[in-house]
Amino acid sequence: MSVAFTGRVWVFGDSLDTDAMYPGFAIKMDPPEAAKHVFYEVRPGWTDEVSAGDIVVAGKNFGIGSSRPVSALFIELGVAGLVAEEFNSLFFRNAINAGLPAMTLPDATGIFSDGDVGAFELGDGTWRNETTGASGAVAKLPDMMLDIIATGGVMQRLVVQGYLPAD
Amino acid sequence: MGMTMIEKILADKAGLASVSVGDIVVVDVDMTVLIDMQFGTQWKRPNRIHDPDKLAVVMDHAVPAPTIRDAAAGPAARKFVADFGIEHFYDVGQHGICHQVIAENGLARPGEVLACTDSHTCAAGAYNTAGRGLGPAEIYSIMCTGKTWFQIAPTIRYELEGVTAPWVSGKDIFLHLANTYGDAPNFNLEYGGSGLGGIPMHDRRTIATQGAEVSADFSTFEVDSVLRDYLTSRGVADYHAAQPDPDATYSAVRHVDLNALEPYVARPGRVSRNGLPVSQIEKQKIDQGFIGSCANGQLEDLEIAAKVLRGKAVAQGVRLLVTPASQAVYREAMRLGYLQDIADSGAVVTNSTCGACFGYHMGVVGPGEVCLTSSTRNFTGRMGSSEALIFMASPATVAASAIAGYITDPRSVTT
Numbered sequence: 418m419s420v421a422f423t424g425r426v427w428v429f430g431d432s433l434d435t436d437a438m439y440p441g442f443a444i445k446m447d448p449p450e451a452a453k454h455v456f457y458e459v460r461p462g463w464t465d466e467v468s469a470g471d472i473v474v475a476g477k478n479f480g481i482g483s484s485r486p487v488s489a490l491f492i493e494l495g496v497a498g499l500v501a502e503e504f505n506s507l508f509f510r511n512a513i514n515a516g517l518p519a520m521t522l523p524d525a526t527g528i529f530s531d532g533d534v535g536a537f538e539l540g541d542g543t544w545r546n547e548t549t550g551a552s553g554a555v556a557k558l559p560d561m562m563l564d565i566i567a568t569g570g571v572m573q574r575l576v577v578q579g580y581l582p583a584d
Numbered sequence: 585m586g587m588t589m590i591e592k593i594l595a596d597k598a599g600l601a602s603v604s605v606g607d608i609v610v611v612d613v614d615m616t617v618l619i620d621m622q623f624g625t626q627w628k629r630p631n632r633i634h635d636p637d638k639l640a641v642v643m644d645h646a647v648p649a650p651t652i653r654d655a656a657a658g659p660a661a662r663k664f665v666a667d668f669g670i671e672h673f674y675d676v677g678q679h680g681i682c683h684q685v686i687a688e689n690g691l692a693r694p695g696e697v698l699a700c701t702d703s704h705t706c707a708a709g710a711y712n713t714a715g716r717g718l719g720p721a722e723i724y725s726i727m728c729t730g731k732t733w734f735q736i737a738p739t740i741r742y743e744l745e746g747v748t749a750p751w752v753s754g755k756d757i758f759l760h761l762a763n764t765y766g767d768a769p770n771f772n773l774e775y776g777g778s779g780l781g782g783i784p785m786h787d788r789r790t791i792a793t794q795g796a797e798v799s800a801d802f803s804t805f806e807v808d809s810v811l812r813d814y815l816t817s818r819g820v821a822d823y824h825a826a827q828p829d830p831d832a833t834y835s836a837v838r839h840v841d842l843n844a845l846e847p848y849v850a851r852p853g854r855v856s857r858n859g860l861p862v863s864q865i866e867k868q869k870i871d872q873g874f875i876g877s878c879a880n881g882q883l884e885d886l887e888i889a890a891k892v893l894r895g896k897a898v899a900q901g902v903r904l905l906v907t908p909a910s911q912a913v914y915r916e917a918m919r920l921g922y923l924q925d926i927a928d929s930g931a932v933v934t935n936s937t938c939g940a941c942f943g944y945h946m947g948v949v950g951p952g953e954v955c956l957t958s959s960t961r962n963f964t965g966r967m968g969s970s971e972a973l974i975f976m977a978s979p980a981t982v983a984a985s986a987i988a989g990y991i992t993d994p995r996s997v998t999t
Contacts (some may be wrong), residue, residue: 481797483798
């Protein structure tokens with residue numbers, strides 16, 4: 418199964434917590450408004466610069482913290498996928514369950530710099546930095562997770578399975 | 585090959601004889617807990633659900649409603665509960681922070697899997713339950729199907745040995761471990777050892793809850809007589825305890841000398857590798873103290889706060905907020921006189937809610953302020969302004985510091 422994403426990357430550091438991406442005050446807003454506050458303190462103004470198809474690359478322990486649906490905000494901003502040296506497992510699950518592709522790539526922040534173009538294929542674990550030519554592979558994602566992403570996330574899967582009415 | 589505590593529970597719930605690190609298993613979820621936030625503007629009524637008896641709804645994060653948006657979640661939750669015949673419903677009046685409500689109503693049972701839309705669901709590990717916080721979409725999915733999947737992560741075991749000194753609490757044990765060993769993303773934490781019996785249930789809950797702050801998957805405690813007595817008092821019977829096999833494989837076994845511990849404080853920004861003994865911190869003035877949350881709003885936490893505050897006064901210029909973890913805790917603390925002592929000191933006792941812990945309502949901190957909290961997170965912006973500093977310590981340390989006006993070792997103001 419192919420789950421691929423290619424785009425311009427934005428590189429962030431280690432231990433980015435969910436309060437940095439979906440702060441408490443933004444929970445009082447609708448998702449399109451809340452999305453304007455992603456990384457509000459870490460990188461002010463970023464949500465004006467990010468474009469549809471871009472990719473977020475982070476360091477270790479990406480997404481420590483809350484269960485709040487940060488991935489929905491990334492999708493709102495048009496982010497095509499997440500890459501990190503290490504994910505918090507709840508944050509990783511939330512991405513998969515929202516249908517947002519995510520790849521664990523050790524040394525991701527050394528391989529990629531802001532503005533590079535990266536290409537990632539979860540189906541076979543391959544990645545490539547189109548700007549520098551560096552490439553490699555990580556373990557492929559289990560089929561069950563690929564299937565959730567390909568379906569568009571668990572809510573969409575529930576629609577397919579008849580648990581939820583289609584919009 | 586032997587299994588760790590969490591491997592035993594997940595193997596059992598997957599219908600497998602054994603599991604190993606790296607395996608992906610599909611498990612039956614014994615109890616799924618939805619919170620008020622789930623019923624906000626994104627809520628959609630399902631066509632059908634798996635089993636109403638395996639579902640609970642707890643109103644906790646934003647009750648009584650601070651915004652019109654939150655107020656709209658109430659009727660949606662009540663309609664859902666009525667439509668699907670869900671008996672485990674804890675509406676405003678019977679409410680509380682979900683992990684407290686789960687515990688006091690006996691919904692967290694040894695050897696079972698519990699899922700909830702809050703990242704601190706690992707709290708249930710204090711009761712030998714495989715508790716896991718999951719996102720709202722996944723919780724919705726489990727509500728419908730009764731199942732989810734886990735990948736078996738390696739387990740780190742803590743052997744607790746010795747006895748803690750007076751005024752050293754579960755918070756201090758956790759802050760010591762977080763400071764010494766740092767983060768544990770994609771690891772399970774398992775607690776046991778010869779010193780376990782000396783650690784009361786409320787302290788175990790604090791430690792289990794805060795597994796989230798070191799990024800761990802599950803945090804579970806062994807079953808002993810202290811837990812068995814607690815479960816009996818909550819009406820929990822006929823459970824299957826999950827004890828680790830003697831030949832279980834751990835990625836690390838860490839021995840903790842409880843005798844050597846003292847009260848700790850974590851500096852702002854993160855919990856892991858960011859602390860020091862309270863006795864060693866520079867003179868740090870505070871504007872707000874907070875005692876509450878799923879980690880430290882328990883009855884015993886309020887008892888400790890009352891003991892420190894009794895007959896004393898909160899310092900001029902300091903606000904001390906105390907949030908009981910549930911309405912039941914609130915009522916019991918009132919009956920026992922704890923709330924009287926706390927309020928008499930000049931502290932503010934609030935309604936039970938997640939409120940101030942996640943910077944949502946009732947106690948948000950402003951730019952330039954310093955807060956010392958006994959809640960769960962000290963992340964930048966967590967409790968309000970990103971220009972506020974959040975230190976973290978035990979309820980005893982927060983209470984002692986509120987009296988002094990600066991971060992203070994509770995042993996220096998108590999006898």
